[in-house]
Amino acid sequence: MAAEADSPRAPFGRRACEVADSRESGGYRIFTLIDAEGPAPAAGQFYMLAAAPDWAGEGGRPYLPRAISYARVTENPKGGVRLDFLIDEVGPGTSRLARMKQGDECFVAGPFGNRFSLPRQLNEGAAGAILVGGGIGIAPMAVLRRELVNRGIPSRSLLGFRDQAHSGGVDELFGCEETRLAFEDGSYGHKGFVTDLLLQLLEGDDSGSAAIYSCGPPAMLEAVRRICADRGLPVELALESPMACGYGACFGCAVPKAEGGYMRLCVDGPVVRGDQIATAMAGEPAVG
Amino acid sequence: MAEGTADTSDLSTDLCGIELAGPVLNGSGTFDAIAARRVFGDEVVSGFPFDCYVSKTITMNPRPGNAPYRLWETPSGMINSIGLPGPGLDGFLERDLVQLAEFDVPLIVSVMADRVEDFEILVNRVAEREEVAGIELNVSCPNVHSGLIVGEQPSETEALMKALRPLTAKPLIVKLTPNVANPHEVAMAAESGGADSVSMINTVKAAAIDPVSTRTWLGAGAGGLSGPAVRPIALAQVRSVASAVSVPVIGMGGITDAESALEFILAGARVIAVGTENFRDPRAGALVSEGLPAALARRGFASLAEAQSVTLD
Numbered sequence: 001m002a003a004e005a006d007s008p009r010a011p012f013g014r015r016a017c018e019v020a021d022s023r024e025s026g027g028y029r030i031f032t033l034i035d036a037e038g039p040a041p042a043a044g045q046f047y048m049l050a051a052a053p054d055w056a057g058e059g060g061r062p063y064l065p066r067a068i069s070y071a072r073v074t075e076n077p078k079g080g081v082r083l084d085f086l087i088d089e090v091g092p093g094t095s096r097l098a099r100m101k102q103g104d105e106c107f108v109a110g111p112f113g114n115r116f117s118l119p120r121q122l123n124e125g126a127a128g129a130i131l132v133g134g135g136i137g138i139a140p141m142a143v144l145r146r147e148l149v150n151r152g153i154p155s156r157s158l159l160g161f162r163d164q165a166h167s168g169g170v171d172e173l174f175g176c177e178e179t180r181l182a183f184e185d186g187s188y189g190h191k192g193f194v195t196d197l198l199l200q201l202l203e204g205d206d207s208g209s210a211a212i213y214s215c216g217p218p219a220m221l222e223a224v225r226r227i228c229a230d231r232g233l234p235v236e237l238a239l240e241s242p243m244a245c246g247y248g249a250c251f252g253c254a255v256p257k258a259e260g261g262y263m264r265l266c267v268d269g270p271v272v273r274g275d276q277i278a279t280a281m282a283g284e285p286a287v288g
Numbered sequence: 289m290a291e292g293t294a295d296t297s298d299l300s301t302d303l304c305g306i307e308l309a310g311p312v313l314n315g316s317g318t319f320d321a322i323a324a325r326r327v328f329g330d331e332v333v334s335g336f337p338f339d340c341y342v343s344k345t346i347t348m349n350p351r352p353g354n355a356p357y358r359l360w361e362t363p364s365g366m367i368n369s370i371g372l373p374g375p376g377l378d379g380f381l382e383r384d385l386v387q388l389a390e391f392d393v394p395l396i397v398s399v400m401a402d403r404v405e406d407f408e409i410l411v412n413r414v415a416e417r418e419e420v421a422g423i424e425l426n427v428s429c430p431n432v433h434s435g436l437i438v439g440e441q442p443s444e445t446e447a448l449m450k451a452l453r454p455l456t457a458k459p460l461i462v463k464l465t466p467n468v469a470n471p472h473e474v475a476m477a478a479e480s481g482g483a484d485s486v487s488m489i490n491t492v493k494a495a496a497i498d499p500v501s502t503r504t505w506l507g508a509g510a511g512g513l514s515g516p517a518v519r520p521i522a523l524a525q526v527r528s529v530a531s532a533v534s535v536p537v538i539g540m541g542g543i544t545d546a547e548s549a550l551e552f553i554l555a556g557a558r559v560i561a562v563g564t565e566n567f568r569d570p571r572a573g574a575l576v577s578e579g580l581p582a583a584l585a586r587r588g589f590a591s592l593a594e595a596q597s598v599t600l601d
C-alpha cells in the first residue's frame with residue numbers, strides 16, 4: 001500500500017538460482033544467490049525461497065516455499081543480480097535454507113510485495129529517517145539504509161537483539177556510524193529494548209521531522225506503531241505473516257486493516273503505514 | 289497402445305460441452321488470476337497456466353474471511369482456513385468478471401450460499417453473463433434451514449440441483465467434499481438432480497494445535513487439508529465416484545506434476561485441477577501441461593483420449 005505501482009515486477013514462475021556463498025554471522029546465516037533472470041528488487045520487497053534438493057526432505061516439511069526479505073543487492077558481473085539473505089534458523093524451512101552450500105540450487109520466485117516510501121513521501125517535512133530494526137528484521141532496514149545513503153538522505157539506525165547468538169549481519173550490513181544497538185541481555189550497547197532507544201531519540205531535538213521505518217518481531221512492531229501513533233508520527237512497518245504463495249493466490253497472509261476487514265500482506269504489503277492496520281500482532285496469543 | 293501412433297502433444301478435450309485446449313484447470317481459490325497479473329504482468333495472460341479458469345468461490349455478500357492465522361504447513365501439504373473472503377456477487381460481476389474475461393480461456397465461476405434462494409440468485413445472475421462458460425457449486429456449507437452441510441447429504445444435494453437445474457443450460461458442476469463416508473452416493477444424487485459434472489476433492493477437514501500454547505492454531509479453529517498429503521484419498525474417491533456416475537469428473541487433490549495428473553485421469557477423471565502446487569510455483573499448471581505428452585507416452589498411450597477411456601484393473 002506504500003508505493004506499489006513502481007515496485008519491480010517478478011518474472012512469472014519460479015526459477016532455479018545458484019548459491020554463490022553461505023556464511024555464519026552472529027548466530028544468523030547470510031547466503032548469496034545469483035539471480036541471473038530477475039530484476040533488481042526495491043527496498044521492502046521479499047522473495048519466496050525453497051532449496052532445490054531435499055525440500056520436503058525430512059518428515060515432509062518444509063513443503064511450502066518461505067518468504068525471505070533480501071538483505072542486500074549487488075549487480076552480478078555476468079548479468080542479473082546477486083542477492084544476500086539473512087536467515088534466523090527457527091524451523092525446518094530456515095534450517096534447510098541455512099544448510100545450502102555454494103553451488104547448490106535454490107528455487108526463487110519474486111521479488112514480491114511493495115517498497116518503502118521515501119522519507120518525504122511518508123512525512124512531508126522529514127529531514128531524515130529513523131530505522132528501527134529488531135533481530136532478523138534488520139535485513140530490510142539495511143536495504144533501506146543503503147538506498148537512503150545512495151540518495152544522500154540522512155538516517156539513523158537503531159537495532160535491537162535478544163543476545164549475541166541472535167545478532168548477525170550488523171557489521172556486514174550496517175556501517176558503524178549512526179547505528180545504535182540494544183541487547184536485551186545487556187551483553188553490548190543499551191541493555192533493554194530497541195524501543196527504549198527510539199523513545200530517547202524522539203525526546204530529543206528534531207523528532208517531529210523524522211520519517212520512521214521499522215521491521216522486526218510482531219511485539220516490537222506493535223510497540224513502535226503505538227509510540228508513533230501517540231506522537232502523530234508517520235511510520236512504515238515491514239510486517240510478517242504466514243505465507244503460502246507470496247503473490248496473492250492463497251489469501252493466507254491476512255492482516256487486519258484499521259478500517260475493518262483484512263489485507264493480503266504479500267500484495268498489499270509487506271510495507272504498511274502504521275495507521276493502515278489494526279495491529280501488528282494479528283494471530284498472536286496476546287491479542288487472541 | 290502402440291507408442292507414437294497418435295499425437296500425445298494434442299491435449300485438447302472437452303468438459304460437458306466446454307471446449308478446452310487441454311485438461312488442466314485450477315482448483316477454485318488457489319490462483320487469483322487478477323492478482324497474478326498485477327504481480328507478474330501480461331505474461332500471465334499470454335502464458336496463462338491453465339486451460340480453463342475456475343474463480344474463487346463467490347458469495348451473495350462481501351466477506352472479510354476468517355481471522356488469522358489462516359495457514360498451517362503439514363508434512364507434504366497445508367491446512368487452510370481462509371473463509372471465502374471476497375467482494376460478494378455485485379462486486380464480482382461489476383469488477384472481477386470484466387477483468388477475468390480478458391484471459392483467453394473458458395471461465396467457470398464457483399458460487400456458494402447457505403440457502404437455496406441465494407443459490408438461485410447466484411446461478412441466475414452469473415449464468416446470464418456471456419463471459420461465463422459454466423458454474424461450479426461449492427456445497428461445503430451448511431444449509432441455514434436444515435443445519436446440514438449440503439454436500440454431505442445426498443438428499444440435500446439432489447434437492448439443490450433440482451432447484452438450480454431449470455435456471456440455466458450452462459454446465460453446472462458440483463464440487464464434492466471428501467468429508468463423507470460415501471462420496472459416490474452424493475455424486476449419484478448430484479447426477480440425478482441434473483449436474484453436468486462433479487469436481488473433487490475439496491479439502492479434507494483438519495486441525496492444528498499451536499506449538500506453544502493450548503490454543504488451536506487456526507483463527508477459525510479448524511480448516512481443510514490439501515496438497516500431496518491428500519492425494520491418495522483423492523485418488524480413491526475419484527475412482528469410486530467415476531465408476532458410479534456417467535458425468536465427467538474433474539479430479540484434484542495434491543497434483544504436483546504431469547505424472548500425478550495422469551494418475552487422476554487413470555482413476556477416472558476426465559480433466560484435472562492444480563491447487564496447492566500453484567503456491568509452490570506460480571507456473572505449476574503450465575508445467576503439468578508441458579509434462580503430459582511425455583507422461584502419456586511413457587505409459588504407452590497414443591493420446592489423452594486413450595488415457596481418459598481407461599478403466600483401472
Ligand SMILES: Cc1cc2nc3c(=O)[nH]c(=O)nc-3n(C[C@H](O)[C@H](O)[C@H](O)COP(=O)(O)OP(=O)(O)OC[C@H]3O[C@@H](n4cnc5c(N)ncnc54)[C@H](O)[C@@H]3O)c2cc1C
Pocket residue numbers: 046062066067068069070085086087088089090091092093094095136139239240241242243270359360361362499
Ligand atoms: C515478508 C516476509 C519476509 C521475511 N523475511 C525473513 C528474513 O529475511 N529472514 C528470516 O529468517 N525470516 C524471514 N521471514 C520469516 C520466515 O519466512 C518465517 O519465519 C518462516 O515461517 C520460517 O520457516 P521455518 O520452517 O524455518 O519455521 P516454521 O516452522 O514456519 O516456524 C516459524 C513460526 O511459524 C509457526 N509455525 C510452526 N510450525 C508451523 C507450521 N507447521 N505451519 C505454520 N506455521 C508454523 C510458529 O509460530 C513458529 O515460531 C519473513 C517473513 C515474511 C512474511
Ligand SMILES: Cc1cc2nc3c(=O)[nH]c(=O)nc-3n(C[C@H](O)[C@H](O)[C@H](O)COP(=O)(O)O)c2cc1C
Pocket residue numbers: 250251314315316317318344345368370372398426463488489490491513514515516518540541542543561562563564565
Ligand atoms: C488456500 C485454499 C483456498 C481454497 N479455496 C477454495 C474455494 O474458494 N472454493 C473451493 O471450492 N475450493 C477451494 N479450495 C479447495 C481447492 O480448490 C482444492 O479442491 C483442494 O485444495 C484440493 O486440491 P490441491 O490438493 O491440489 O490443493 C481451496 C484450497 C486452498 C488450499
Ligand code: FES
Pocket residue numbers: 242243244245246247248249250251252253264265266267
Ligand atoms: S501469501 Fe498467498 S495470498 Fe499472500
